[in-house]
Amino acid sequence: MILGKDGDMAEKSNKHAAIAQFAKIQRANDAKTATAEYETAAAAIRAKTERLKALRLARDAAAPPPQPAPLKRKAKKKSTDSLSEFLDDEAKEGRRG
Numbered sequence: 001m002i003l004g005k006d007g008d009m010a011e012k013s014n015k016h017a018a019i020a021q022f023a024k025i026q027r028a029n030d031a032k033t034a035t036a037e038y039e040t041a042a043a044a045i046r047a048k049t050e051r052l053k054a055l056r057l058a059r060d061a062a063a064p065p066p067q068p069a070p071l072k073r074k075a076k077k078k079s080t081d082s083l084s085e086f087l088d089d090e091a092k093e094g095r096r097g
């Protein structure tokens with residue numbers, strides 16, 4: 001059976017439509033697979049986070065963390081030095097050059 005130009009075009013059009021339909025189905029399947037993998041990973045992360053939080057809370061309840069030591073401030077020396085002595089002290093400490 002010999003097909004003319006119209007028959008060839010119709011056959012090519014059907015072939016392209018079938019390829020396009022197959023590609024669309026393949027993309028949909030890929031999207032479903034990717035979504036399932038994402039949701040599985042997210043559920044695993046949530047479960048791990050909950051487990052670690054429970055462990056941290058249990059640890060903190062058993063032995064609360066120590067309070068940080070208060071900051072010690074350097075005591076200012078009361079001085080009745082003259083201005084020139086004060087400036088000399090500042091220069092020695094590197095504050096004035």
